[in-house]
Amino acid sequence: MVLGAAEAAVLAFDVGGTDLKAGLVDAEGRVLGMRRVPTPHDAGRPAEAILDRVAELARDLAAEFPQAPAKAAGVIVPGIVDSGAGIGIYSANLGWRDFPFTAEAERRLGLPVAFNHDVRSASAVEHRYGxxxxxxxxxxxxxxxxxxxxxxxxxxxxxxxxxxxxxxxxxxxxxxxxxxxxxxxxxxxxxxxxxxxxxxxxxxxxxxxxxxxxxxxxxxxxxxxxxxxxxxxxxxxxxxxxxxxxxxxxxxxxxxxxxxxxxxxxxxxxxxxxxxxxxxxxxAQLGQDAGLLGAAMNARALLAPVSGQAPLAAQAPEHAPGPAGATR
Amino acid sequence: MVLGAAEAAVLAFDVGGTDLKAGLVDAEGRVLGMRRVPTPHDAGRPAEAILDRVAELARDLAAEFPQAPAKAAGVIVPGIVDSGAGIGIYSANLGWRDFPFTAEAERRLGLPVAFNHDVRSASAVEHRYGxxxxxxxxxxxxxxxxxxxxxxxxxxxxxxxxxxxxxxxxxxxxxxxxxxxxxxxxxxxxxxxxxxxxxxxxxxxxxxxxxxxxxxxxxxxxxxxxxxxxxxxxxxxxxxxxxxxxxxxxxxxxxxxxxxxxxxxxxxxxxxxxxxxxxxxxxAQLGQDAGLLGAAMNARALLAPVSGQAPLAAQAPEHAPGPAGATR
The missing domain is CATH 3.30.420.40 (ATPase, nucleotide binding domain)
Incomplete structure (x- = not known):
């Protein structure tokens, strides 16, 4: 699956209870270097340990794909998330309370970060394209x-x-x-x-x-x-x-x-x-990569103009554009 | 209770399962001539019978208050209401299905009519002022x-x-x-x-x-x-x-x-x-007239400019304006 074109590449991180998925979505919308690692579980500093791992993955992806420098990143997590404030309010499985994800991720990555809820982000992709x-x-x-x-x-x-x-x-x-x-x-x-x-x-x-x-x-x-x-x-x-x-x-x-x-x-x-x-x-049509795509879509919304949010072109050919699509 | 000032007077009708309430809300926001009559129940033409009664009440109010000619009317009813389409989709108690309330009320009243759901309209008043x-x-x-x-x-x-x-x-x-x-x-x-x-x-x-x-x-x-x-x-x-x-x-x-x-x-x-x-x-603070006020508020939204939707001035002095009010 590929998203449409955007201004620049973005990093995407989908933090799950078991696995942490990462990928680089280039300006053409291709997902490059997707990888899945165990989610760190550190009872003393659960969110920090995860973001340290996110920063390592970001460095790996930057080294692997020097031709596609990321201009923003998307991080999605489970639990109760206040995306407007950039706060992970609560995660029963992963253990944080009121952690400032956006600020801490931006500090580690040196990029603007879109922080959001995993299921809401994956569902937004599903709702837009499914x-x-x-x-x-x-x-x-x-x-x-x-x-x-x-x-x-x-x-x-x-x-x-x-x-x-x-x-x-x-x-x-x-x-x-x-x-x-x-x-x-x-x-x-x-x-x-x-x-x-x-x-x-x-x-x-x-x-x-x-x-x-x-x-x-x-x-x-x-x-x-x-x-x-x-x-x-x-x-x-x-x-x-x-x-x-x-x-x-x-x-x-x-x-x-x-x-x-x-x-x-x-x-x-x-x-x-x-x-x-x-x-x-x-x-649902989009499967288990919907989270990563949602994180990428959130990150692309930080870029201007947000042309990366154009609909998937030839992704689901059995679904012709409806009335909304016809006006594009 | 009085609404704020608006461009002109409006008629308001709150159709309940038992009673039909009617009133004229003048440009200053005063409710004039409020009356309550039994809701007509006509199994063969339930909606038509009600709108006939609404038209009679409108004539009565116009005759009683010639100094405040209404420029729009609000009609609210129970059941499932598609206000955008102007259709009363279903009322279990009153018996209509898919009745074109807006068109039929406008025809009888000779005024633009805002047709909406009773509880949603009353609740909008409650939510705005309560x-x-x-x-x-x-x-x-x-x-x-x-x-x-x-x-x-x-x-x-x-x-x-x-x-x-x-x-x-x-x-x-x-x-x-x-x-x-x-x-x-x-x-x-x-x-x-x-x-x-x-x-x-x-x-x-x-x-x-x-x-x-x-x-x-x-x-x-x-x-x-x-x-x-x-x-x-x-x-x-x-x-x-x-x-x-x-x-x-x-x-x-x-x-x-x-x-x-x-x-x-x-x-x-x-x-x-x-x-x-x-x-x-x-x-709830607004009591049983909230429906009539909601119908009037809907009708005023048809007038331009919608200055009648300004907040109640000295209505609930124990509630000082919050942050939103402070910017007004």
Missing amino acids: GSREFDDVVVMVVGTGIAAAVFSGGEAVTAGGFAGELGHALVPDPDHPGSTILEAVGSAGAIAKRYTAHSGTPVAGAREVLERARGGEALAARIWADAVDALAFSICQCVSIIGTEAIVIGGGLAEAGEELLAPLRARVDQMLDFHRRPVIIR | GSREFDDVVVMVVGTGIAAAVFSGGEAVTAGGFAGELGHALVPDPDHPGSTILEAVGSAGAIAKRYTAHSGTPVAGAREVLERARGGEALAARIWADAVDALAFSICQCVSIIGTEAIVIGGGLAEAGEELLAPLRARVDQMLDFHRRPVIIR
């Missing part, structure tokens, strides 16, 4: 070990100072006990494996194995899968009721189940909704 | 016989073509059976009375009587009240998780319970939320 691009009211859900989401309303990202899109921690009915639990504890790929093991006593490699067992006719596996679908449908219905969401885009590892996830999800959402408009429920 | 005006991410919930809501994100109304804010039909845990029901069936004033009667066999006049019985130490009444609080808290938490809502404004009949509603509601929301930011939960 299957939901003709809709204005969209929720992109990334369903993997955990669940994160990005919310778009009237075509704009809803951020609420970094507090929007916490669907993984939204309440859903608890399938095991009376009362509620959180979506992530039932509807994530991680939860599917964990709940199957807890109920059966049999360890499984992941949600994929539970799906295989359900396909093979095993009742418990089918129930665990259906519980996840119910929980995801419940949260989707909340989005529809509260903000009138027109399209739900599902990404992350669980989306690899394709229609085995999406078809029952559409059916449950349809049952749960009343007079509401039914949302389109589709799979 | 206790939540310093917040950008706000949900205004009107809790009466039913429950309706208006959602603001980043300071802007979230409409989604009229489908946003349907909190009354959002899913909540069912306190009587395993599974889910809708918020309106547990958390509304209507549901509190109805559920109390269903569980006790004792008819009550309304939610107020249930609250009085709870105050008097009756366990069932206290449980029904607590169920309503739980359901409202559950939906508030969904808003916080999905769109990072900072402030919840509660209006409608149930808000008359004041701190007997709000204090337990804040406590339950605090218990239900995880690491999320806690929303401020406050009572």
Whole structure:
């Protein structure tokens, strides 16, 4: 995948709980030297250790591609992010609180840095170029070990100072006990494996194995899968009721189940909704590099003019430009 | 209550399920000749019958106040409203589907008409002048016989073509059976009375009587009240998780319970939320005329220049202008 052309090359860093991905996106939009290293975990200085590693990667990429000097960098991280203030407010997995990412990254890299949320950035790329691009009211859900989401309303990202899109921690009915639990504890790929093991006593490699067992006719596996679908449908219905969401885009590892996830999800959402408009429920198109591309898109927005934000040219030829594209 | 000055007088009509309120708001912002009549219910031509009555009221007001000729009108209705297209998409209570309100009202009144949703319009007045005006991410919930809501994100109304804010039909845990029901069936004033009667066999006049019985130490009444609080808290938490809502404004009949509603509601929301930011939960200030004022504000937006949308001058002196006000 290539982004369109821009004024100059940018560096892109996608900080995940396990891996840190880095790449240089040149002025023509090609991703050069993409690499993936383990995310440093330093309990005493978690954000500093990550940014030290980011600076090393930046030096490596600069040495490897001297013909494409970067003029800006994009850094995306999980957790609660106030991109306007440049602050990583909180990350449960990585351990920081109120860390000044923009300032510290700019100091280490010597470049203007666009700091943002990983899922919001990846979702912005997905929303701009993927299957939901003709809709204005969209929720992109990334369903993997955990669940994160990005919310778009009237075509704009809803951020609420970094507090929007916490669907993984939204309440859903608890399938095991009376009362509620959180979506992530039932509807994530991680939860599917964990709940199957807890109920059966049999360890499984992941949600994929539970799906295989359900396909093979095993009742418990089918129930665990259906519980996840119910929980995801419940949260989707909340989005529809509260903000009138027109399209739900599902990404992350669980989306690899394709229609085995999406078809029952559409059916449950349809049952749960009343007079509401039914949302389109589709799979994300851009895959696991969407974060890196999102970070690059954020960095390019720091360059002027922002011609790098032009649409992907010949990326998805099956999707002809819609009415918006026709006016370009 | 008076709005600020505008270019000319406007007519305002607030069409409710029971009553139709009408008034003339003169150029100085005074509400003249406010009247309340029963809403016509004509199953065969529900919207037409209402607009016929609106036209009669307009003639009455014009005859009564010849010194203040209206230059525009605002009409607000319940249900699903596409204000951009001027269409009343659906009203369960009043019975229309896809009715062209703007065009039909303009034809009858001979004036430009601003057509919009009742709760969104009342909430826009509440959000602009009430206790939540310093917040950008706000949900205004009107809790009466039913429950309706208006959602603001980043300071802007979230409409989604009229489908946003349907909190009354959002899913909540069912306190009587395993599974889910809708918020309106547990958390509304209507549901509190109805559920109390269903569980006790004792008819009550309304939610107020249930609250009085709870105050008097009756366990069932206290449980029904607590169920309503739980359901409202559950939906508030969904808003916080999905769109990072900072402030919840509660209006409608149930808000008359004041701190007997709000204090337990804040406590339950605090218990239900995880690491999320806690929303401020406050009572609406503007009362039952907010709808009529909202309709007038919509109508004034059709006049140019829109000086009528200036802030209320000496309306709530206990609230000094904040940073935004200081720049005016």
